[in-house]
Amino acid sequence: MIIEALLAIPMIAAILVYLIKHRRAIELISTMGMAMVLAACAYLAWHVFSRGPVTGSFWYLDGLGAYVLLIIAFIGTAATIYSIGYLGREYEHHEIDLGRIRYYYLFFHVFIFTMLLVCVSSNLGIMWIAIEATTLASAFLVGFYNKDTSVEAAWKYIIICSVGITLALLGTILIYASSVNSLGESPDALSWPTLTEHAKNLDPTLLRIAFILVIIGYGTKVGFAPMHTWLPDAHSEAPTPISGLLSGVLLNVAMYGILRYHIILTDAIGPGYSGSLLILFGLLSLAAAAVFILLQKDYKRLLAYSSIEHMGIIAIGFGIGGPFGIFGALLHILNHAITKSLMFFGAGNILLKFKTKSINDVKGIATLMPLTAAFFMGGGLAITGSPPFGIFISELLILIAGFAEGNYPISIIYLLFLVIIFAGFMYHISRMAFGEPPADATKEEPNYIGLSVMAVLLMVALALGLYIPHMLSGILANIVKIFGGS
Amino acid sequence: MIELGNNIINGLAVVIFLTTFIIVAHTRLYPWVSTYAIQSLALGLLATAVAYFTDSFHIYIVAALAIIIKSVIIPRFLRYTMDRIRVDKEVEMLVNVPASLLISGGLAILSYYITEPIIVQGNVITKNCLAISIAVVLIGFFIMITRRKAITQIMGLMVMENGLFLAAIATSYGMPLIVEIGIFFDILVGVLIMGVFAFQINRTFETVDTGILRRLRD
Numbered sequence: 001m002i003i004e005a006l007l008a009i010p011m012i013a014a015i016l017v018y019l020i021k022h023r024r025a026i027e028l029i030s031t032m033g034m035a036m037v038l039a040a041c042a043y044l045a046w047h048v049f050s051r052g053p054v055t056g057s058f059w060y061l062d063g064l065g066a067y068v069l070l071i072i073a074f075i076g077t078a079a080t081i082y083s084i085g086y087l088g089r090e091y092e093h094h095e096i097d098l099g100r101i102r103y104y105y106l107f108f109h110v111f112i113f114t115m116l117l118v119c120v121s122s123n124l125g126i127m128w129i130a131i132e133a134t135t136l137a138s139a140f141l142v143g144f145y146n147k148d149t150s151v152e153a154a155w156k157y158i159i160i161c162s163v164g165i166t167l168a169l170l171g172t173i174l175i176y177a178s179s180v181n182s183l184g185e186s187p188d189a190l191s192w193p194t195l196t197e198h199a200k201n202l203d204p205t206l207l208r209i210a211f212i213l214v215i216i217g218y219g220t221k222v223g224f225a226p227m228h229t230w231l232p233d234a235h236s237e238a239p240t241p242i243s244g245l246l247s248g249v250l251l252n253v254a255m256y257g258i259l260r261y262h263i264i265l266t267d268a269i270g271p272g273y274s275g276s277l278l279i280l281f282g283l284l285s286l287a288a289a290a291v292f293i294l295l296q297k298d299y300k301r302l303l304a305y306s307s308i309e310h311m312g313i314i315a316i317g318f319g320i321g322g323p324f325g326i327f328g329a330l331l332h333i334l335n336h337a338i339t340k341s342l343m344f345f346g347a348g349n350i351l352l353k354f355k356t357k358s359i360n361d362v363k364g365i366a367t368l369m370p371l372t373a374a375f376f377m378g379g380g381l382a383i384t385g386s387p388p389f390g391i392f393i394s395e396l397l398i399l400i401a402g403f404a405e406g407n408y409p410i411s412i413i414y415l416l417f418l419v420i421i422f423a424g425f426m427y428h429i430s431r432m433a434f435g436e437p438p439a440d441a442t443k444e445e446p447n448y449i450g451l452s453v454m455a456v457l458l459m460v461a462l463a464l465g466l467y468i469p470h471m472l473s474g475i476l477a478n479i480v481k482i483f484g485g486s
Numbered sequence: 487m488i489e490l491g492n493n494i495i496n497g498l499a500v501v502i503f504l505t506t507f508i509i510v511a512h513t514r515l516y517p518w519v520s521t522y523a524i525q526s527l528a529l530g531l532l533a534t535a536v537a538y539f540t541d542s543f544h545i546y547i548v549a550a551l552a553i554i555i556k557s558v559i560i561p562r563f564l565r566y567t568m569d570r571i572r573v574d575k576e577v578e579m580l581v582n583v584p585a586s587l588l589i590s591g592g593l594a595i596l597s598y599y600i601t602e603p604i605i606v607q608g609n610v611i612t613k614n615c616l617a618i619s620i621a622v623v624l625i626g627f628f629i630m631i632t633r634r635k636a637i638t639q640i641m642g643l644m645v646m647e648n649g650l651f652l653a654a655i656a657t658s659y660g661m662p663l664i665v666e667i668g669i670f671f672d673i674l675v676g677v678l679i680m681g682v683f684a685f686q687i688n689r690t691f692e693t694v695d696t697g698i699l700r701r702l703r704d
Contacts, residue, residue, distance in 0.1 A: 125662060136675050146690075152702055158676070159630075169669070173654045
């Protein structure tokens with residue numbers, strides 16, 4: 001019942017924001033809607049972690065689903081509050097009109113709805129439909145500004161992701177075929193709780209082929225190299241709050257899709273096969289990200305490549321496995337979501353002020369916008385894995401897991417790429433923060449509402465680096481069990 | 487009875503296979519859409535035949551949806567989009583027709599090769615369709631890569647989707663009904679959205695040639 005209510009909230013909010021023609025009312029409804037989603041997700045998570053999975057005819061929510069659900073709701077709430085300041089500024093400068101604002105919030109809530117649906121559905125087919133729907137809903141947000149570059153980005157996004165996801169559907173069909181062969185034709189034949197339970201009876205050959213198709217298909221949406229080409233375009237052209245949402249949340253939702261199959265394969269034939277594929281794509285993504293971060297000229301694309309890097313790290317964590325690896329990867333999902341949305345929000349303030357995405361043209365934000373600069377630099381330290389921020393802890397845990405499981409070459413390559421990316425990333429953002437500001441620029445913070453959101457996110461990122469609350473580690477240990485780990 | 491069923495199903499699968507090659511060979515856009523409509527019709531009839539010979543009601547619904555959405559609504563919408571953006575009627579190719587056909591033939595052989603272990607252990611009357619369905623998916627992908635117009639990329643994706651639909655029928659008589667309906671919904675919405683973007687590409691660049699989309703790069 002509560003799941004149906006959770007799914008209904010963003011849809012009702014979407015309809016309301018589109019019907020109402022008053023900017024303040026739209027912003028209020030949007031924020032209230034996301035706050036209610038957050039409350040519902042918190043309740044569901046409490047239920048899952050204290051009493052066990054929530055089930056329904058089409059739904060099944062376990063610890064992993066509830067965890068991703070909470071991240072969607074938290075970052076979604078942050079993004080909607082940030083959007084008030086961001087779009088408000090563009091509205092006041094007559095860059096967009098009220099019609100565009102309604103359109104934006106409409107697709108924002110539909111996008112949230114589709115992501116929530118991915119996490120609560122028990123049926124792999126419905127999960128596929130929901131993941132495809134996330135692409136369709138967010139394509140309009142990527143193409144929001146209707147410029148030549150944003151139309152291009154939206155077109156690449158929808159075409160590349162649709163093709164990718166078509167392969168994932170083929171994988172889903174093969175899983176269904178192997179399940180029908182062994183379990184008989186039943187409505188449960190595609191539900192992942194049933195598949196996980198009967199994993200040993202499934203045909204291993206079909207499972208292996210299916211997993212390759214799924215990891216390439218959903219991996220396109222996660223942003224694994226070499227299927228990542230849509231990602232920097234979409235992230236740099238979308239309105240900045242949406243970039244934060246795409247990066248911090250959508251990529252994790254697609255990763256969640258892969259993890260469901262990874263868990264089925266782990267139960268059927270052990271973690272080795274799907275784990276090594278995850279490590280392979282993880283390393284490829286790290287390598288691609290390292291090269292493009294060093295050469296980057298556009299700061300939103302810089303952040304996009306950093307997302308590819310972090311998705312690679314998460315994949316390596318799950319691929320290496322073991323209690324440390326999975327715990328670290330789960331923690332990294334949360335840390336990355338918080339830190340990356342913080343970084344994009346900072347980039348949004350810079351974009352509002354400077355009207356350019358080129359790193360060379362942005363100088364002296366420390367003088368012009370001291371608060372944004374402080375949060376942005378703090379986020380930059382956090383995202384590259386410096387102590388005392390959360391990402392340092394989770395990256396370290398994954399490194400420890402690599403050594404503990406005896407994967408020395410992988411761990412060393414991983415560490416090497418992290419060092420390269422740290423150097424490249426810090427070089428670029430310190431050039432933006434310091435230096436002589438343009439002569440005609442005035443000292444002004446464009447988005448105060450956004451700054452308050454960023455302050456909260458930075459505090460959380462810092463807190464997670466200083467200590468992991470007992471409740472969080474309990475939750476994560478609970479989820480690690482789902483992976484069949486000890 | 488089963489023999490007849492097999493013949494009908496295999497015959498329709500051959501129609502789907504051949505129409506894919508005809509699509510590869512087309513150099514004009516409008517006949518291309520008609521061929522796609524015929525292919526989708528054959529697909530719907532194949533699903534109807536499967537429904538009849540396996541006596542399962544839900545496949546009839548899927549077949550009806552396939553015919554309505556894939557062979558009526560989507561071709562109509564594509565023609566409407568093409569009329570509206572006054573696209574010129576040539577298909578622009580990066581690989582010419584003879585080479586494309588040769589590559590498609592190669593892809594078909596490849597798909598027979600990769601599906602062999604799956605076909606051997608299957609026990610459904612449609613198992614022979616699996617190789618064809620994979621071939622259609624691969625050729626659709628090839629079309630997407632080598633044809634430059636926005637409309638032709640949408641068409642390539644639709645051919646891939648047809649191949650997948652056939653694969654679902656071939657391996658397990660289609661997915662559960664709710665999933666099939668959801669997939670149709672996604673495809674339909676996807677085509678509508680892509681049509682809107684094709685229109686926007688046309689408006690901002692005054693061409694639907696996606697080769698122009700080269701502004702964003704590193």
